[in-house]
Amino acid sequence: METILIQTPSKKYPVHIGSGVIEGLSSYLIKSFPSITNVMIITDENVADLYLNKLVNTLATIDTVSYVVPSGEKAKTFDVYYQCLTFALQQKLDRKSLVLAFGGGAVGDLAGFVAGTFMRGIPFIQVPTTILAHDSAVGGKVAINHPLGKNMIGVFYQPEAVYYDLNFLKSLPLREKRSGFAEVIKHGLIQDVSFYEWLLEHIHSLDDLTEEQLSYCLARGITIKGAIVSQDEKESGIRAFLNLGHTLGHAIEAEAGYGEISHGEAVIIGMVFALQISSDKLGFTFNHEKLVSWLNQLGYDTEVPSHLSVERLLEKMKQDKKSVGQTVQFVLLKEIGQPVMMGIDDDYIVNKLKGFLKTGEE
Ligand SMILES: NC(=O)c1ccc[n+]([C@@H]2O[C@H](COP(=O)([O-])OP(=O)(O)OC[C@H]3O[C@@H](n4cnc5c(N)ncnc54)[C@H](O)[C@@H]3O)[C@@H](O)[C@H]2O)c1
Numbered sequence: 001m002e003t004i005l006i007q008t009p010s011k012k013y014p015v016h017i018g019s020g021v022i023e024g025l026s027s028y029l030i031k032s033f034p035s036i037t038n039v040m041i042i043t044d045e046n047v048a049d050l051y052l053n054k055l056v057n058t059l060a061t062i063d064t065v066s067y068v069v070p071s072g073e074k075a076k077t078f079d080v081y082y083q084c085l086t087f088a089l090q091q092k093l094d095r096k097s098l099v100l101a102f103g104g105g106a107v108g109d110l111a112g113f114v115a116g117t118f119m120r121g122i123p124f125i126q127v128p129t130t131i132l133a134h135d136s137a138v139g140g141k142v143a144i145n146h147p148l149g150k151n152m153i154g155v156f157y158q159p160e161a162v163y164y165d166l167n168f169l170k171s172l173p174l175r176e177k178r179s180g181f182a183e184v185i186k187h188g189l190i191q192d193v194s195f196y197e198w199l200l201e202h203i204h205s206l207d208d209l210t211e212e213q214l215s216y217c218l219a220r221g222i223t224i225k226g227a228i229v230s231q232d233e234k235e236s237g238i239r240a241f242l243n244l245g246h247t248l249g250h251a252i253e254a255e256a257g258y259g260e261i262s263h264g265e266a267v268i269i270g271m272v273f274a275l276q277i278s279s280d281k282l283g284f285t286f287n288h289e290k291l292v293s294w295l296n297q298l299g300y301d302t303e304v305p306s307h308l309s310v311e312r313l314l315e316k317m318k319q320d321k322k323s324v325g326q327t328v329q330f331v332l333l334k335e336i337g338q339p340v341m342m343g344i345d346d347d348y349i350v351n352k353l354k355g356f357l358k359t360g361e362e
């Protein structure tokens with residue numbers, strides 16, 4: 001069991017990681033929120049089936065109401081957000097109530113946005129259940145999607161605490177492990193060459209990760225993210241480096257239809273693309289073949305599905321939150337651990353993307 005402290009200008013909070021940490025949640029809530037009215041648990045269908053009873057039992061004497069949303073990106077819609085607010089009002093939540101996000105990144109992003117906007121903000125707790133959520137549960141970016149762009153409607157709103165109980169992760173399907181591990185790899189690439197090399201050397205399959213390996217990777221990722229977020233909570237500078245792979249990744253998710261290609265799957269393709277641009281534009285010397293063959297061994301696709309239109313992907317990238325005017329911005333690497341932000345012109349992107357479509361699919 002391990003606790004990592006995140007300290008941003010707006011909030012200092014602990015991330016408790018380990019098997020069984022959930023057992024400490026009830027006493028923490030009673031101690032830290034002595035006049036709590038009730039807790040609204042927001043979770044999704046899959047997590048509710050697997051673990052909602054356990055969580056409610058764990059919270060024992062605390063009054064809870066639960067709202068179950070569709071799983072995956074279907075949770076991050078304006079309709080579902082509105083339904084959550086309606087339920088909160090019907091259940092008489094007040095300013096002494098608390099929202100508890102119980103699930104992966106989709107649930108966390110939705111629930112955090114509900115908490116951050118209900119009555120102008122009530123406290124919330126993250127109880128993540130996916131590997132990916134080592135990223136999403138930390139740092140306070142909470143948002144829903146718009147058909148025109150990913151995470152376009154949201155706020156920065158930090159949780160009070162994160163209880164990351166690794167027992168919940170045991171039921172994750174392989175595809176979800178893979179999706180979540182993409183952000184672990186990202187954290188290594190942007191900040192920590194020795195962690196990245198450790199990953200290449202030790203992780204050969206995502207299906208038989210040991211608990212030790214998993215908790216090391218999650219803690220390392222959270223520490224890297226926490227250090228960045230504590231210096232730049234609202235992304236006026238270095239926080240944007242956490243977006244490596246996301247300029248193209250988010251465009252792929254939106255173009256394919258949210259949920260068709262998962263966040264992590266899209267980010268991996270986006271990272272490989274960004275590293276190729278890094279070589280062209282910054283002379284980044286790097287063994288691409290080694291990275292790509294490792295990623296393929298782990299089961300990732302590393303090229304853009306060929307049914308997606310290059311021109312439409314470019315349009316989506318222009319709407320990215322990082323764009324300046326109409327210039328698409330990419331996080332690139334000078335070296336592993338040395339990210340930079342760079343505007344890239346449209347013609348270059350289109351030509352590069354054409355050579356980056358998955359072959360044999362047309
Ligand atoms: N806010 C941030 O900083 C941030 C960071 C990274 C990603 N994100 C967002 O997070 C989302 C992706 O997160 P995710 O991959 O966790 O997605 P998710 O919440 O959709 O979960 C993925 C799938 O796994 C299922 N699931 C969750 N926990 C499970 C468990 N323990 N056992 C079995 N199944 C389980 C879910 O029901 C869902 O079907 C994206 O919307 C992405 O944009 C946000």
Ligand SMILES: O=C(O)C(=O)C[C@@H](O)[C@H](O)[C@H](O)COP(=O)(O)O
Pocket residue numbers: 135139141150151183235239240242243246321
């Ligand atoms: O926390 C951050 O900052 C990140 O960029 C982490 C990303 O992994 C995450 O996908 C985030 O939701 C992307 O944010 P966005 O501002 O690009 O929508």
Ligand SMILES: [Zn+2]
Pocket residue numbers: 135183246263267
């Ligand atoms: Zn991400």
